[in-house]
Amino acid sequence: MNALAIKELLYKIADDQLIIGHRNSEWTGFGPLLEEDIAFSSMAQDKVGQSQALYTILHSMGEQDPDTIAFTRNAAQFHNCIFVELPNGEYDFSLIRHFLYDTAVAFRFEMLSASSFQPLAELSNKIRGELKYHTLHANTWVKQLGSATEESIARLQQSLVYAMPYALGMFEPSAFEQELIADGVFEGEAALREQWIKRIEAIIAQTSLRLPDLRTITAIQGGRVGKHSEHLQPLLDEMSEVFRIDPTAEW
Amino acid sequence: MTVNSLDPRVNRLPAIGVPGQIVPKAPLDQFGTFEVFVQPKEGKSFQHEGIVHAPNLEMAYVLAKEAFTRRFLCTSLYVTDTRNVYISPLTEGNTDAYDLIPEVPSQPGEKVSFEIYHLVKRGKQHTHAGTVLASTPQEAMHLARTAIKKDKTVYNVWAIRTSEIRFTTPEDSDLWLTLAEKKFRDASDYKGGDKLKEFLERAK
Numbered sequence: 001m002n003a004l005a006i007k008e009l010l011y012k013i014a015d016d017q018l019i020i021g022h023r024n025s026e027w028t029g030f031g032p033l034l035e036e037d038i039a040f041s042s043m044a045q046d047k048v049g050q051s052q053a054l055y056t057i058l059h060s061m062g063e064q065d066p067d068t069i070a071f072t073r074n075a076a077q078f079h080n081c082i083f084v085e086l087p088n089g090e091y092d093f094s095l096i097r098h099f100l101y102d103t104a105v106a107f108r109f110e111m112l113s114a115s116s117f118q119p120l121a122e123l124s125n126k127i128r129g130e131l132k133y134h135t136l137h138a139n140t141w142v143k144q145l146g147s148a149t150e151e152s153i154a155r156l157q158q159s160l161v162y163a164m165p166y167a168l169g170m171f172e173p174s175a176f177e178q179e180l181i182a183d184g185v186f187e188g189e190a191a192l193r194e195q196w197i198k199r200i201e202a203i204i205a206q207t208s209l210r211l212p213d214l215r216t217i218t219a220i221q222g223g224r225v226g227k228h229s230e231h232l233q234p235l236l237d238e239m240s241e242v243f244r245i246d247p248t249a250e251w
Numbered sequence: 252m253t254v255n256s257l258d259p260r261v262n263r264l265p266a267i268g269v270p271g272q273i274v275p276k277a278p279l280d281q282f283g284t285f286e287v288f289v290q291p292k293e294g295k296s297f298q299h300e301g302i303v304h305a306p307n308l309e310m311a312y313v314l315a316k317e318a319f320t321r322r323f324l325c326t327s328l329y330v331t332d333t334r335n336v337y338i339s340p341l342t343e344g345n346t347d348a349y350d351l352i353p354e355v356p357s358q359p360g361e362k363v364s365f366e367i368y369h370l371v372k373r374g375k376q377h378t379h380a381g382t383v384l385a386s387t388p389q390e391a392m393h394l395a396r397t398a399i400k401k402d403k404t405v406y407n408v409w410a411i412r413t414s415e416i417r418f419t420t421p422e423d424s425d426l427w428l429t430l431a432e433k434k435f436r437d438a439s440d441y442k443g444g445d446k447l448k449e450f451l452e453r454a455k
Contacts, residue, residue: 026260030260030264033304034304035315035317035318036314038314038318039313039314039316039317042317128425129426132425132426133316133317136313136426140310141310144306144307144310
């Protein structure tokens with residue numbers, strides 16, 4: 001198996017989870033209602049935990065330890081898609097991103113549970129329950145607010161249109177697509193994208209929302225090769241503040 | 252108004268309202284409440300854990316899952332609208348709640364299933380005690396007195412129509428698959444006391 005290809009795959013998934021986990025955790029204490037604040041914060045914690053598990057696999061393949069990987073790289077060294085680094089904005093955008101992103105993550109790990117790369121297959125099975133909750137939570141909210149009031153529908157619709165070009169950027173192909181597919185490590189971004197579209201179409205069809213015509217949208221890519229928006233570096237600075245002050249700090 | 256907080260997220264919050272002018276919230280602008288019941292272990296009775304606010308039964312189920320079953324072992328969960336919980340008269344001292352439930356002659360109409368809950372220790376939770384078939388909640392409580400075996404004084408009885416409950420489906424039960432490895436979420440795992448002691452020693 002091509003170690004370089006596997007590392008690239010691990011980095012992009014882990015970085016996605018770390019950055020969205022940190023972004024979503026910015027809602028802690030500010031959620032729209034206490035119960036939702038708890039649920040959203042818990043899921044953010046799950047994501048950071050999953051990124052740590054992936055960084056640990058990378059560490060076992062010779063990369064640096066998880067804290068060093070997470071807290072000492074600069075924006076250009078991150079492989080997350082631009083979608084996850086966008087600021088939270090209002091809760092409607094965070095919910096739509098949660099829905100679009102977590103649907104993709106759940107399928108990604110479902111595919112990876114059959115990966116020929118054993119550590120990744122094992123991790124995928126271990127976090128199945130968490131991922132299932134994340135999609136249940138997202139789907140239930142989208143179905144609820146996507147057919148509730150004129151305002152809730154209009155807000156979600158606007159966020160959906162804004163989010164879609166970035167969401168498609170989640171599937172930016174890797175330079176190693178063919179190797180990963182041939183080695184049975186991962187079925188590839190194109191296959192994932194196809195499953196993702198079917199699922200979000202099915203959920204959106206149960207609401208008053210309209211999915212933009214995906215053929216007319218150009219995916220906003222670049223994140224996988226370290227080309228990020230201006231929003232990532234400030235996030236990293238804030239996330240790593242304690243680590244930079246005291247690398248031995250425990251909390 | 253400028254906010255100067257150590258938390259950068261607070262400093263980024265948009266300004267709301269006019270300083271010094273508090274606009275009162277509209278009354279009753281909160282969601283309704285739902286009662287949450289949890290089964291801590293396979294084979295154990297469901298027990299009342301608390302409430303969540305939610306716009307509907309399905310959202311209540313989703314929110315209850317994280318609010319009440321994240322840290323501790325759990326195999327199943329269910330929720331019902333608070334308005335669907337019928338409660339017996341409250342008791343004082345050693346009075347058994349069943350002694351205060353009026354006798355109800357057999358009621359006409361279709362019999363449906365009711366879940367019955369008992370409070371057997373004051374200050375603790377109501378626990379699922381059994382199921383009875385009845386036409387009304389009053390009849391269900393009356394029937395529960397003889398239909399459900401009990402060896403302790405029951406201080407309070409609840410009855411809920413089974414059909415009003417959002418149960419965990421077999422498909423949902425994966426939700427708790429990862430719980431066994433969640434020790435890091437338990438506050439004791441952070442060993443806060445030890446860290447504080449260490450810090451105080453160093454500060455001496």
